[in-house]
Amino acid sequence: MKISREQVADNRRRILEAAGRLFRAKGFEAVTVADVMKAASLTHGAFYGHFNSKDDLIVQTLAHIVSAGIPEDLDLTRYATTYLSESHRDDIAGGCATAGLAGQTIHQSPEARAAMTAGLREHIERLSRSAPGATAENKRRAAIGSWAAMVGAVILARMSDDPNLSDELLAQTREWISPK
Amino acid sequence: MKISREQVADNRRRILEAAGRLFRAKGFEAVTVADVMKAASLTHGAFYGHFNSKDDLIVQTLAHIVSAGIPEDLDLTRYATTYLSESHRDDIAGGCATAGLAGQTIHQSPEARAAMTAGLREHIERLSRSAPGATAENKRRAAIGSWAAMVGAVILARMSDDPNLSDELLAQTREWISPK
DNA sequence: CGCTAAACATGATGATGATCATGATTAGTA
Protein backbone atom coordinates (compact mmCIF):
# COMPACT_ATOMS: atom_id res chain seq x y z
CA MET A 1 0.00 0.00 0.00
CA LYS A 2 1.35 3.32 -0.95
CA ILE A 3 0.76 6.25 1.36
CA SER A 4 -0.03 9.90 0.79
CA ARG A 5 2.71 12.51 0.99
CA GLU A 6 1.32 13.91 4.22
CA GLN A 7 1.07 10.46 5.68
CA VAL A 8 4.72 9.79 4.79
CA ALA A 9 5.86 13.03 6.36
CA ASP A 10 3.84 12.24 9.44
CA ASN A 11 5.33 8.76 9.62
CA ARG A 12 8.82 10.17 9.51
CA ARG A 13 7.94 12.65 12.21
CA ARG A 14 6.54 9.91 14.40
CA ILE A 15 9.65 7.79 13.89
CA LEU A 16 11.91 10.66 14.97
CA GLU A 17 9.68 11.43 17.91
CA ALA A 18 9.62 7.82 19.05
CA ALA A 19 13.35 7.46 18.56
CA GLY A 20 13.96 10.60 20.59
CA ARG A 21 11.98 9.33 23.53
CA LEU A 22 13.38 5.80 23.38
CA PHE A 23 16.99 6.91 23.03
CA ARG A 24 16.67 9.20 26.01
CA ALA A 25 14.91 6.55 28.05
CA LYS A 26 17.18 3.61 27.29
CA GLY A 27 20.26 4.84 25.48
CA PHE A 28 21.23 4.37 21.84
CA GLU A 29 22.45 0.79 22.04
CA ALA A 30 19.57 -0.58 24.06
CA VAL A 31 17.02 0.58 21.50
CA THR A 32 16.51 -1.51 18.38
CA VAL A 33 15.28 -0.33 15.02
CA ALA A 34 12.27 -2.57 15.52
CA ASP A 35 11.56 -0.93 18.88
CA VAL A 36 11.50 2.48 17.29
CA MET A 37 9.30 1.43 14.42
CA LYS A 38 6.91 -0.35 16.71
CA ALA A 39 6.60 2.76 18.85
CA ALA A 40 5.85 4.66 15.65
CA SER A 41 3.18 2.09 14.73
CA LEU A 42 5.10 0.72 11.75
CA THR A 43 7.03 -2.45 11.01
CA HIS A 44 10.80 -2.67 10.97
CA GLY A 45 10.97 -3.16 7.21
CA ALA A 46 9.70 0.32 6.51
CA PHE A 47 12.63 1.82 8.35
CA TYR A 48 15.09 1.87 5.47
CA GLY A 49 12.74 3.83 3.32
CA HIS A 50 13.26 6.73 5.68
CA PHE A 51 16.83 6.34 6.90
CA ASN A 52 20.06 4.87 5.60
CA SER A 53 21.02 3.17 8.82
CA LYS A 54 20.58 3.23 12.56
CA ASP A 55 23.51 5.63 12.79
CA ASP A 56 21.72 7.89 10.38
CA LEU A 57 18.62 7.73 12.54
CA ILE A 58 20.68 8.72 15.56
CA VAL A 59 22.03 11.79 13.78
CA GLN A 60 18.63 12.85 12.44
CA THR A 61 17.04 12.31 15.83
CA LEU A 62 19.64 14.38 17.64
CA ALA A 63 19.27 17.20 15.15
CA HIS A 64 15.51 17.00 15.53
CA ILE A 65 15.47 16.97 19.34
CA VAL A 66 18.20 19.53 19.85
CA SER A 67 16.82 22.19 17.56
CA ALA A 68 13.36 22.02 19.08
CA GLY A 69 12.11 23.00 22.47
CA ILE A 70 14.36 25.79 23.64
CA PRO A 71 12.30 28.76 24.78
CA GLU A 72 13.38 31.89 22.91
CA ASP A 73 13.22 34.19 25.88
CA LEU A 74 14.15 32.36 29.03
CA ASP A 75 15.13 33.60 32.42
CA LEU A 76 18.17 31.69 33.63
CA THR A 77 17.07 31.51 37.24
CA ARG A 78 13.59 30.40 36.38
CA TYR A 79 14.98 27.94 33.84
CA ALA A 80 17.35 26.45 36.41
CA THR A 81 14.50 25.93 38.82
CA THR A 82 12.50 24.01 36.25
CA TYR A 83 15.53 22.14 34.98
CA LEU A 84 16.57 21.06 38.46
CA SER A 85 13.08 19.98 39.45
CA GLU A 86 12.25 16.45 40.48
CA SER A 87 9.72 16.20 37.69
CA HIS A 88 12.35 16.96 35.06
CA ARG A 89 14.70 14.45 36.63
CA ASP A 90 11.96 11.83 36.46
CA ASP A 91 10.96 12.60 32.89
CA ILE A 92 13.95 11.06 31.18
CA ALA A 93 12.15 10.24 27.94
CA GLY A 94 10.76 13.73 27.55
CA GLY A 95 13.48 15.71 29.28
CA CYS A 96 16.55 17.57 28.11
CA ALA A 97 18.43 15.69 25.40
CA THR A 98 21.78 16.96 26.62
CA ALA A 99 21.36 15.51 30.08
CA GLY A 100 19.98 12.31 28.64
CA LEU A 101 22.34 11.71 25.76
CA ALA A 102 25.50 13.80 26.03
CA GLY A 103 27.39 11.06 27.81
CA GLN A 104 26.49 8.54 25.15
CA THR A 105 27.06 10.84 22.22
CA ILE A 106 30.74 11.03 23.10
CA HIS A 107 31.05 7.53 21.67
CA GLN A 108 28.91 8.11 18.60
CA SER A 109 29.73 9.13 15.04
CA PRO A 110 31.29 12.51 14.24
CA GLU A 111 28.00 13.54 12.65
CA ALA A 112 26.12 12.78 15.85
CA ARG A 113 28.58 14.75 17.92
CA ALA A 114 28.36 17.62 15.47
CA ALA A 115 24.59 17.74 15.82
CA MET A 116 24.83 17.82 19.59
CA THR A 117 27.58 20.40 19.56
CA ALA A 118 25.48 22.70 17.40
CA GLY A 119 22.67 22.44 19.90
CA LEU A 120 25.05 23.02 22.78
CA ARG A 121 26.45 26.16 21.19
CA GLU A 122 23.01 27.57 20.55
CA HIS A 123 21.87 26.72 24.04
CA ILE A 124 24.80 28.49 25.65
CA GLU A 125 24.18 31.60 23.60
CA ARG A 126 20.54 31.58 24.54
CA LEU A 127 21.38 31.23 28.22
CA SER A 128 24.04 33.92 28.05
CA ARG A 129 21.48 36.55 27.15
CA SER A 130 19.51 36.14 30.35
CA ALA A 131 22.44 35.31 32.61
CA PRO A 132 23.44 37.71 35.40
CA GLY A 133 26.64 39.70 35.01
CA ALA A 134 27.88 43.15 34.10
CA THR A 135 29.84 42.31 30.99
CA ALA A 136 29.04 39.99 28.12
CA GLU A 137 31.95 37.85 29.16
CA ASN A 138 30.60 37.57 32.69
CA LYS A 139 27.20 36.62 31.37
CA ARG A 140 28.67 33.92 29.19
CA ARG A 141 30.69 32.58 32.08
CA ALA A 142 27.60 32.40 34.27
CA ALA A 143 25.71 30.67 31.49
CA ILE A 144 28.36 28.01 30.95
CA GLY A 145 28.98 27.43 34.63
CA SER A 146 25.30 27.17 35.43
CA TRP A 147 24.61 24.96 32.46
CA ALA A 148 27.41 22.57 33.37
CA ALA A 149 26.08 22.35 36.92
CA MET A 150 22.52 21.77 35.74
CA VAL A 151 23.48 19.00 33.36
CA GLY A 152 25.81 17.37 35.86
CA ALA A 153 23.29 17.55 38.68
CA VAL A 154 20.49 15.99 36.65
CA ILE A 155 22.77 13.19 35.46
CA LEU A 156 23.93 12.46 39.00
CA ALA A 157 20.42 12.73 40.40
CA ARG A 158 19.14 10.26 37.82
CA MET A 159 21.97 7.90 38.50
CA SER A 160 21.58 7.83 42.27
CA ASP A 161 19.48 4.97 43.57
CA ASP A 162 18.96 6.82 46.84
CA PRO A 163 15.94 9.12 46.52
CA ASN A 164 17.07 11.37 49.35
CA LEU A 165 20.51 11.89 47.91
CA SER A 166 18.96 12.43 44.50
CA ASP A 167 16.61 15.10 45.81
CA GLU A 168 19.43 16.74 47.70
CA LEU A 169 21.62 16.92 44.61
CA LEU A 170 18.94 18.88 42.82
CA ALA A 171 18.09 21.14 45.74
CA GLN A 172 21.67 22.00 46.66
CA THR A 173 22.63 22.68 43.07
CA ARG A 174 19.59 24.92 42.74
CA GLU A 175 20.74 26.92 45.76
CA TRP A 176 24.34 26.86 44.68
CA ILE A 177 23.58 28.36 41.29
CA SER A 178 21.28 31.22 42.21
CA PRO A 179 23.41 33.28 44.61
CA LYS A 180 26.31 33.45 42.15
CA MET B 1 46.80 -25.39 33.05
CA LYS B 2 46.01 -24.46 36.57
CA ILE B 3 47.48 -21.27 37.95
CA SER B 4 48.85 -20.25 41.33
CA ARG B 5 46.67 -18.34 43.77
CA GLU B 6 48.65 -15.17 43.27
CA GLN B 7 48.42 -15.53 39.53
CA VAL B 8 44.64 -15.94 39.74
CA ALA B 9 44.29 -12.89 41.94
CA ASP B 10 46.45 -10.94 39.54
CA ASN B 11 44.41 -12.12 36.58
CA ARG B 12 41.24 -10.93 38.22
CA ARG B 13 42.84 -7.60 39.01
CA ARG B 14 43.97 -7.22 35.42
CA ILE B 15 40.50 -8.06 34.12
CA LEU B 16 38.91 -5.40 36.33
CA GLU B 17 41.57 -2.90 35.37
CA ALA B 18 41.12 -3.56 31.67
CA ALA B 19 37.34 -3.48 31.97
CA GLY B 20 37.53 -0.17 33.80
CA ARG B 21 39.57 1.44 31.09
CA LEU B 22 37.58 -0.02 28.22
CA PHE B 23 34.20 0.82 29.73
CA ARG B 24 35.23 4.40 30.29
CA ALA B 25 36.72 4.67 26.82
CA LYS B 26 33.90 3.07 24.84
CA GLY B 27 30.89 2.59 27.09
CA PHE B 28 29.47 -0.62 28.51
CA GLU B 29 27.68 -1.88 25.41
CA ALA B 30 30.48 -1.25 22.97
CA VAL B 31 32.90 -3.40 24.93
CA THR B 32 32.70 -7.16 24.55
CA VAL B 33 33.73 -9.77 27.07
CA ALA B 34 36.34 -10.91 24.57
CA ASP B 35 37.70 -7.36 24.32
CA VAL B 36 38.16 -7.19 28.05
CA MET B 37 39.81 -10.59 28.30
CA LYS B 38 42.11 -9.83 25.40
CA ALA B 39 43.18 -6.59 27.07
CA ALA B 40 43.88 -8.65 30.19
CA SER B 41 45.94 -11.12 28.12
CA LEU B 42 43.49 -13.99 28.55
CA THR B 43 40.95 -15.71 26.34
CA HIS B 44 37.22 -15.19 26.53
CA GLY B 45 36.56 -18.65 27.93
CA ALA B 46 38.33 -17.90 31.18
CA PHE B 47 35.92 -15.08 31.89
CA TYR B 48 33.20 -17.12 33.55
CA GLY B 49 35.62 -18.52 36.07
CA HIS B 50 35.87 -15.02 37.49
CA PHE B 51 32.43 -13.51 36.93
CA ASN B 52 28.88 -14.74 36.57
CA SER B 53 28.02 -12.53 33.65
CA LYS B 54 28.88 -9.34 31.88
CA ASP B 55 26.45 -7.52 34.15
CA ASP B 56 28.33 -8.91 37.10
CA LEU B 57 31.58 -7.65 35.61
CA ILE B 58 30.08 -4.20 35.26
CA VAL B 59 29.10 -4.11 38.92
CA GLN B 60 32.46 -5.41 40.13
CA THR B 61 34.28 -2.99 37.88
CA LEU B 62 32.32 0.00 39.10
CA ALA B 63 32.90 -0.96 42.72
CA HIS B 64 36.58 -1.39 41.96
CA ILE B 65 37.03 1.92 40.13
CA VAL B 66 34.87 4.00 42.39
CA SER B 67 36.44 2.97 45.66
CA ALA B 68 39.97 3.58 44.45
CA GLY B 69 41.75 6.74 43.56
CA ILE B 70 40.18 9.44 45.68
CA PRO B 71 42.84 11.41 47.53
CA GLU B 72 42.12 11.41 51.26
CA ASP B 73 43.00 15.04 51.81
CA LEU B 74 42.12 17.10 48.80
CA ASP B 75 41.75 20.80 48.34
CA LEU B 76 38.55 21.53 46.42
CA THR B 77 40.00 24.40 44.43
CA ARG B 78 43.11 22.51 43.48
CA TYR B 79 41.04 19.44 42.71
CA ALA B 80 38.74 21.41 40.43
CA THR B 81 41.70 22.78 38.52
CA THR B 82 43.03 19.31 37.86
CA TYR B 83 39.60 17.89 37.15
CA LEU B 84 38.77 20.61 34.66
CA SER B 85 42.09 20.37 32.87
CA GLU B 86 42.38 19.51 29.20
CA SER B 87 44.52 16.52 30.05
CA HIS B 88 41.80 15.04 32.24
CA ARG B 89 39.22 15.69 29.56
CA ASP B 90 41.42 13.85 27.07
CA ASP B 91 42.15 10.91 29.35
CA ILE B 92 38.78 9.26 29.15
CA ALA B 93 40.06 5.74 29.78
CA GLY B 94 41.99 6.75 32.88
CA GLY B 95 39.87 9.65 34.06
CA CYS B 96 37.06 10.01 36.56
CA ALA B 97 34.59 7.13 36.42
CA THR B 98 31.67 9.37 37.29
CA ALA B 99 32.19 11.65 34.33
CA GLY B 100 32.84 8.69 32.08
CA LEU B 101 30.10 6.32 33.17
CA ALA B 102 27.42 8.08 35.21
CA GLY B 103 25.27 8.73 32.16
CA GLN B 104 25.41 5.10 31.13
CA THR B 105 24.95 3.69 34.61
CA ILE B 106 21.48 5.20 34.74
CA HIS B 107 20.40 2.41 32.39
CA GLN B 108 22.26 -0.37 34.13
CA SER B 109 21.26 -2.87 36.80
CA PRO B 110 20.23 -1.75 40.29
CA GLU B 111 23.46 -3.25 41.61
CA ALA B 112 25.52 -1.15 39.23
CA ARG B 113 23.68 2.00 40.23
CA ALA B 114 24.14 1.12 43.88
CA ALA B 115 27.90 0.80 43.42
CA MET B 116 28.09 4.17 41.72
CA THR B 117 25.85 5.81 44.28
CA ALA B 118 28.07 4.59 47.08
CA GLY B 119 31.05 6.15 45.36
CA LEU B 120 29.13 9.35 44.76
CA ARG B 121 28.14 9.66 48.40
CA GLU B 122 31.68 9.12 49.58
CA HIS B 123 33.03 11.56 47.05
CA ILE B 124 30.65 14.31 48.14
CA GLU B 125 31.58 13.82 51.75
CA ARG B 126 35.26 13.96 50.90
CA LEU B 127 34.76 17.17 48.93
CA SER B 128 32.63 18.72 51.65
CA ARG B 129 35.52 18.68 54.11
CA SER B 130 37.71 20.92 52.01
CA ALA B 131 34.95 23.04 50.53
CA PRO B 132 34.67 26.74 51.39
CA GLY B 133 31.87 27.89 53.65
CA ALA B 134 31.19 28.86 57.23
CA THR B 135 28.77 26.13 58.19
CA ALA B 136 28.83 22.44 57.44
CA GLU B 137 25.71 22.90 55.37
CA ASN B 138 27.36 25.61 53.30
CA LYS B 139 30.39 23.42 52.75
CA ARG B 140 28.22 20.56 51.60
CA ARG B 141 26.32 22.82 49.25
CA ALA B 142 29.54 24.09 47.72
CA ALA B 143 30.79 20.54 47.34
CA ILE B 144 27.66 19.35 45.57
CA GLY B 145 27.34 22.40 43.36
CA SER B 146 30.99 22.31 42.35
CA TRP B 147 30.97 18.60 41.77
CA ALA B 148 27.89 18.79 39.56
CA ALA B 149 29.52 21.56 37.53
CA MET B 150 32.78 19.63 37.20
CA VAL B 151 31.09 16.46 36.02
CA GLY B 152 28.79 18.34 33.66
CA ALA B 153 31.59 20.41 32.20
CA VAL B 154 33.83 17.43 31.51
CA ILE B 155 30.99 15.53 29.87
CA LEU B 156 30.09 18.49 27.67
CA ALA B 157 33.73 19.21 26.86
CA ARG B 158 34.26 15.60 25.81
CA MET B 159 31.14 15.64 23.71
CA SER B 160 31.91 18.82 21.82
CA ASP B 161 33.59 18.28 18.48
CA ASP B 162 34.77 21.88 18.49
CA PRO B 163 38.12 22.11 20.32
CA ASN B 164 37.70 25.79 21.05
CA LEU B 165 34.28 25.38 22.56
CA SER B 166 35.53 22.38 24.48
CA ASP B 167 38.44 24.33 25.95
CA GLU B 168 36.18 27.22 26.78
CA LEU B 169 33.73 24.99 28.64
CA LEU B 170 36.53 23.85 30.92
CA ALA B 171 38.07 27.28 31.41
CA GLN B 172 34.81 29.11 32.11
CA THR B 173 33.63 26.46 34.51
CA ARG B 174 36.97 26.66 36.30
CA GLU B 175 36.53 30.41 36.72
CA TRP B 176 32.87 30.07 37.59
CA ILE B 177 33.55 27.66 40.43
CA SER B 178 36.47 29.31 42.18
CA PRO B 179 35.18 32.85 42.94
CA LYS B 180 32.38 31.46 45.03
C1' DC C 1 -8.68 5.62 -16.64
C1' DG C 2 -4.39 3.02 -16.63
C1' DC C 3 0.80 3.09 -15.27
C1' DT C 4 4.57 3.46 -12.47
C1' DA C 5 7.11 3.89 -8.65
C1' DA C 6 6.91 4.91 -3.86
C1' DA C 7 5.86 3.16 0.90
C1' DC C 8 5.06 -0.40 3.68
C1' DA C 9 4.71 -5.47 5.42
C1' DT C 10 6.71 -9.90 5.73
C1' DG C 11 10.18 -12.89 5.80
C1' DA C 12 15.12 -13.90 5.08
C1' DT C 13 20.28 -13.39 5.93
C1' DG C 14 24.62 -12.67 8.38
C1' DA C 15 27.25 -10.92 11.83
C1' DT C 16 28.07 -10.25 16.33
C1' DG C 17 28.58 -11.47 20.91
C1' DA C 18 27.14 -13.58 25.49
C1' DT C 19 27.34 -17.89 27.42
C1' DC C 20 28.22 -22.87 27.69
C1' DA C 21 30.77 -27.53 26.95
C1' DT C 22 34.84 -29.89 26.85
C1' DG C 23 39.54 -30.90 27.51
C1' DA C 24 44.27 -30.08 29.05
C1' DT C 25 47.36 -28.71 32.58
C1' DT C 26 49.01 -28.30 37.13
C1' DA C 27 48.81 -26.02 41.98
C1' DG C 28 47.70 -27.49 46.34
C1' DT C 29 47.02 -31.16 49.32
C1' DA C 30 46.90 -35.76 51.60
Place this chain on the structure above:
DNA sequence: TACTAATCATGATCATCATCATGTTTAGCG
Protein backbone atom coordinates in the same frame (compact mmCIF):
# COMPACT_ATOMS: atom_id res chain seq x y z
C1' DT D 1 54.42 -39.05 45.25
C1' DA D 2 49.61 -39.57 43.53
C1' DC D 3 45.00 -37.31 43.55
C1' DT D 4 41.70 -33.74 43.05
C1' DA D 5 39.88 -29.74 41.65
C1' DA D 6 40.69 -25.28 39.98
C1' DT D 7 41.99 -22.40 35.96
C1' DC D 8 42.41 -21.49 31.50
C1' DA D 9 42.09 -22.37 26.17
C1' DT D 10 39.40 -23.81 22.36
C1' DG D 11 35.54 -24.45 20.04
C1' DA D 12 30.58 -24.69 19.96
C1' DT D 13 25.60 -22.63 20.75
C1' DC D 14 21.90 -19.52 20.67
C1' DA D 15 19.75 -15.30 20.68
C1' DT D 16 19.67 -10.85 19.12
C1' DC D 17 19.72 -7.46 15.90
C1' DA D 18 20.91 -4.55 11.62
C1' DT D 19 20.10 -4.85 7.07
C1' DC D 20 18.39 -6.78 2.73
C1' DA D 21 14.98 -9.13 -0.66
C1' DT D 22 10.54 -9.62 -2.26
C1' DG D 23 5.74 -8.89 -2.83
C1' DT D 24 1.59 -5.98 -2.45
C1' DT D 25 -0.97 -1.98 -2.55
C1' DT D 26 -2.13 2.49 -4.20
C1' DA D 27 -1.08 7.72 -4.60
C1' DG D 28 -0.04 10.74 -8.05
C1' DC D 29 0.82 11.63 -12.73
C1' DG D 30 -0.09 11.61 -17.70
